[in-house]
Amino acid sequence: MMSTPSEVKDLKLAAVRETYSDGLTEIVTGGLFFIVALATGRPAFYWTFLFAILLLGPGLQRLKARYTYPRIGYAKIQDEDPIRMRNGVLSWVLGVFLATAIILAATGHITDNLAWRRAAPAIGGLLFSGGFLYLAQQSRLARHWFLAAFSAVTGILMVLPPIPEPYGNLRVWAMVMALVCLTVGAVVLRGFVKTTPLVDERMPDDE
Amino acid sequence: MTSNETPTFESLGDIDRTIHEPARLLVMSHLSVLESADFLYLARQTGLTRGNLSSHMRKLEEAGYVDVEKTFVDRLPLTVFRLTEAGRKALETYREQMTQVLQSLG
Numbered sequence: 628m629m630s631t632p633s634e635v636k637d638l639k640l641a642a643v644r645e646t647y648s649d650g651l652t653e654i655v656t657g658g659l660f661f662i663v664a665l666a667t668g669r670p671a672f673y674w675t676f677l678f679a680i681l682l683l684g685p686g687l688q689r690l691k692a693r694y695t696y697p698r699i700g701y702a703k704i705q706d707e708d709p710i711r712m713r714n715g716v717l718s719w720v721l722g723v724f725l726a727t728a729i730i731l732a733a734t735g736h737i738t739d740n741l742a743w744r745r746a747a748p749a750i751g752g753l754l755f756s757g758g759f760l761y762l763a764q765q766s767r768l769a770r771h772w773f774l775a776a777f778s779a780v781t782g783i784l785m786v787l788p789p790i791p792e793p794y795g796n797l798r799v800w801a802m803v804m805a806l807v808c809l810t811v812g813a814v815v816l817r818g819f820v821k822t823t824p825l826v827d828e829r830m831p832d833d834e
Numbered sequence: 835m836t837s838n839e840t841p842t843f844e845s846l847g848d849i850d851r852t853i854h855e856p857a858r859l860l861v862m863s864h865l866s867v868l869e870s871a872d873f874l875y876l877a878r879q880t881g882l883t884r885g886n887l888s889s890h891m892r893k894l895e896e897a898g899y900v901d902v903e904k905t906f907v908d909r910l911p912l913t914v915f916r917l918t919e920a921g922r923k924a925l926e927t928y929r930e931q932m933t934q935v936l937q938s939l940g
Contacts, residue, residue, distance in 0.1 A: 642868055645875075689908045696907065699878060701874070701907065701912055702868050703868060704868060705867065826874055
């Protein structure tokens with residue numbers, strides 16, 4: 628099999644970077660964190676998974692159709708191998724829970740319900756860090772590496788302060804993540820709109 | 835010229851001229867790393883003018899290397915291009931042929 632020339636790899640990297648050049652992924656993710664923060668500790672929390680699918684799927688697509696494609700065009704990156712993707716996600720999730728269980732077992736709190744609740748921000752931080760790491764590996768954008776590190780570090784640190792309310796730490800962490808993601812996304816979107824004008828012309832076949 | 839090199843240079847005559855044209859090679863290379871892309875994206879990435887790109891896309895479509903699909907994204911009409919299986923194969927063959935030729939040049 629022939630090796631892939633670096634130029635072809637560069638084309639793929641450029642396409643991925645174009646996809647994320649609008650900052651909308653960070654804004655939508657910020658919105659998702661905001662919903663997580665509001666729903667934490669409430670029965671509505673379980674619906675956040677549905678919100679995640681809707682926001683990161685059709686919601687993001689709709690925003691891109693309105694603001695991104697008329698400026699830089701539409702490109703769909705080739706999907707990852709679904710089996711490899713599934714295995715990667717499952718391994719990461721299992722790894723995070725296993726690491727938490729080992730730490731709690733080592734400190735003698737593995738059966739302590741409250742200890743698991745207190746660990747929730749660290750679990751959330753590491754889980755989302757995996758998502759941002761995936762983005763960063765694809766795009767090699769500094770802001771994605773930053774968000775991966777920020778998510779993990781703040782999640783772990785948020786275990787420390789004593790907040791009496793159950794899951795209070797998780798709520799604060801999700802709110803911090805929401806603010807950071809929304810801010811990063813807004814700054815990128817502002818630059819994107821400023822530097823990338825709307826293209827009015829349609830291709831001849833569309834007319 | 836040695837007898838070993840002759841077949842490689844002779845294979846230059848078999849080079850697919852549809853792909854060999856620089857603008858079409860550029861378009862096909864971009865499409866090869868994507869599932870699909872619209873006209874605007876390809877025009878921006880390749881730096882080709884609309885008329886130029888339009889004519890190259892027509893040639894690639896006629897050769898069966900590119901599929902054109904009219905679709906809607908959030909109710910907006912979108913014309914997207916994707917590389918066909920024949921197009922991917924032709925690009926791979928072209929790369930192999932050109933690599934051999936260039937290697938034989940030293």
